[in-house]
Amino acid sequence: MTQPFAEPGARRTTRHPLDFARQLEERLVFTPGPTEVSPRVREAMALPVANSDLDPDFAELYRATCAGLQELLHTRSDVLILAGEGLLGLEAAIASLVEPGDRVLALANGLYGHGFADFARDYGAEVTVFEAPDRRPLDPDALRRFLRDQKPFKLATLVHCETPTGLTNPVDQILPVLHEHGILTVMDSVSAIAAEPLEADAWHADVVLGGSQKALSAPPGLAFLSVSPAAWEAMARRRTPIRGVYLNLRLWKDLWLDKGEFPYTPSTSDVYALYAAVAAALEEGEAARLARHQRLARAIRAAGEAAGLELYPAPQAAARSVTAWLIPDALRPREQAIRRFMWEEHGVLMAGSWGDAAGRIWRAGHMGENARPEKGERFVRALAATLHHFGWNLPGDPVEAYRAALAGEGPALTGEGGGRSS
Template sequence: MKVPMIMTPGPTQVNENVRFSRATQTTNPDLDLQFYDFYKETCEKIGKMLKTKNEVRVLSGEGILGLEAACASLTEPGDRVLVIENGIFGEGFADFVKLYGGEPFFFRGDKKHKISIEELKNFLDIDSDFKYATVVHCDTPSGALNDINEICPLLKEKGILTVVDSVAAMGGEEIKVDDWKIDIAIGGSQKCISAPPGLTLLSISEDAFKAMENRKVPIASFYCNLLSWKNYYEDKWFPYTPPISDIVGLSTAIDNILKDDNILLRHDKIASATRAAVVYAGLSLYMKDGFSNTVTVVQVPHGIDDKKLREYMVQNYNVMIAGSFGYLEGRVLRIGHMGENAYPDKVSYTLFALQKALEHYGFKCEHDMCKTFLDNSPFVISEKA
């Protein structure tokens, strides 16, 4: 099988040292006490990345597991939960809330803009009687980046627990869990972290644990029960056998991030240059503001079939980008410049391939995207600086 260069907004490309780590000989993670230390050390490294002293756990399941586990562990029948949404994933939190007996209430933002702090404040001044609130850091289908540094402290002022989906942002956007009053921050291995799919990373505050412990009814799940993880180290007991090879690879991927002092600046500069290249070529961005540094979302030109365009890129240039889904299906293209994808050579080649595919289907770019990108990305780093 010929593997394309995956420039999608997750899964992303995986560094060779992460792949090699996953091939390391492993032990029995349930019985070998050394692994409990390794798991704890890995969680502490993730905590350093997240700027938190809260407890961190790694769960066996793609990032969606973390979203459901947060809702399963916090929601009791009849709980009022605020769902802050301006995109597909934000809205999707309501399904988990309802699944566990909660009652979701929406604060709906404009889907082409980041969440308005002023409008949210006005909303909360009228009604703030919610057990917890959910918000998406980066809504991957649209590329919306929300100001969780302002949203979460505002919620906590009202006594509302905060649950943040940072799956598509964690590792590529700044996140300060403690300073920003985030009770549960959720990430995934396959996006900016640049490890293979299959793991959820999350931090859990003491306030969140207390809410779980003070429930009137038990958590209606085993696999999604975050409370069962609270004392794993002291008890030397995991709720289920951890996927040890995946966790070894994840640990190496976290090391890569912590060693890269320029990682956030690199994401910022590459994202800005990508947007400049797209706009200067005569294409339109989907978002009007709140642009993510991990994914650029471009409107498909009139008359072009996005699936055929993307297939052409794979078949002729061996580059894979993504379309979207839901109300954005067929309407946008998504370039994932996150994690191991966020290097100038990879993004410039992706823009070259995109331009050639657009020209093949009759769209003439006003300016060369590859040249514009390179002209606008002065922060050029060596491949592995």
């Protein structure tokens, strides 16, 4: 999504175009998806490739993967895995549910929230935006007051975790408000699934959207989503047909769910990898997995504070999966050079951001396989050394702060928690 920070090859000494990938073994991709991918998941990618249209064992694997995702999302809704990036799921949900003239409420306090509004407009909706500043979480009480004066909405879009700004919304409190008003809900949980608490059915999320390359730490290439009975019904009640095939969820119902035929050839190897990633997440268990993310997020934030970096989102809304900092004014002109130095000298990749946040925000992705103490420490060491190299005066010792926070001994942080009370 963001621009690569340099032309390639400046420091490469080898020539084969895939050598760089082999050399990643020694590096750390500490970005908010794609993340590091475990050897177990990568090995699954290398298995012999089944004919995913014809092989009944592949169909069984696909179903097992969907069942695992249901468990992760806490939903009894149908789950589908689509061949494409996470964005495919977002657009497919809108393309399949929204008709010209539909009233859509877009809850927006970040890039993806506003992007949802754009999608809905593209598909002909009459869109009302309920917004908050991008450093603040959406407020369920304000939403409740707002809805009092509104005509009915068919559908609301919301974003669980705004990856570009590292902000998690209190969707456990927002979704029930929307449900009380009879509004169908479409939630982008791409960078939240497996890192943040998520109770799709209990909170009344009709469509929950995910991607393979975020906290599940599979390679990019798959979108997945849950579709509630109410959402299927809304598609069945459309006045106009859904256009085309690739964004058409209805075909998945008619062909796959009802007849066992895929609408197009599924991505065999990517599904192998997603299965392995989901299995690993379930084996770890939800409590341990969420606590691991919480612990890492807290320690990374503590390190950032010791490094003199200002957390971008309001502390109570800081995500468990990604930390976003405002780049200090003094460093902004060199922000690309700083990240390049960190990558080339320390082998650690930190992300910038994009849209309005490009050049203003740095991000550490501590989701999935990245949420490991040793990886976090490597990131913190590289960050501290890099900032020091560029003449930044660090107010504390980031490594010490990181370790103390991991051990639960650190000073009280300005930011705490995964942002929600659930």
